[in-house]
Amino acid sequence: MSATSFRGGRIMGIRIPTVFDENDAKRCEGCGDPIAGIPFRVSIMDIVAREAPPTWAEAAPLNPGPHQFHADPEHVRAWARRKGHYICRLSGVRELMRPVPLPTDPPAWGICDGLHREAHEFVPA
Numbered sequence: 001m002s003a004t005s006f007r008g009g010r011i012m013g014i015r016i017p018t019v020f021d022e023n024d025a026k027r028c029e030g031c032g033d034p035i036a037g038i039p040f041r042v043s044i045m046d047i048v049a050r051e052a053p054p055t056w057a058e059a060a061p062l063n064p065g066p067h068q069f070h071a072d073p074e075h076v077r078a079w080a081r082r083k084g085h086y087i088c089r090l091s092g093v094r095e096l097m098r099p100v101p102l103p104t105d106p107p108a109w110g111i112c113d114g115l116h117r118e119a120h121e122f123v124p125a
């Protein structure tokens with residue numbers, strides 16, 4: 001039995017409750033499949049609050065994560081696409097991303113690693 005299939009049981013006479021249900025199992029938020037091994041984690045920095053967030057941003061808060069994905073950046077993009085987020089073309093997919101409220105219609109979040117000096121170039125994920 002592998003560690004990932006452990007569903008609770010008895011070890012040395014001590015009842016071990018089932019800790020992980022389907023929601024807690026390591027599943028990729030991009031494709032929904034289980035993640036074998038170490039997931040790629042992405043956190044969204046909570047920096048908007050210190051600036052002047054548009055009113056809609058409070059109504060559509062970003063989950064700061066960490067979100068868990070397969071190592072392929074395409075799975076992070078799939079998650080962002082489903083959420084309606086934009087991703088900066090000058091940004092890589094990194095473990096720490098910054099949210100930028102976009103004045104699009106409807107309003108959306110842009111996500112960027114913030115490691116470039118040029119203006120953001122947000123495109124739909």
Ligand SMILES: [Zn+2]
Nearest residue numbers: 028031070075
């Ligand atoms: Zn995936």
Ligand SMILES: [Zn+2]
Nearest residue numbers: 088112120121
């Ligand atoms: Zn950018």
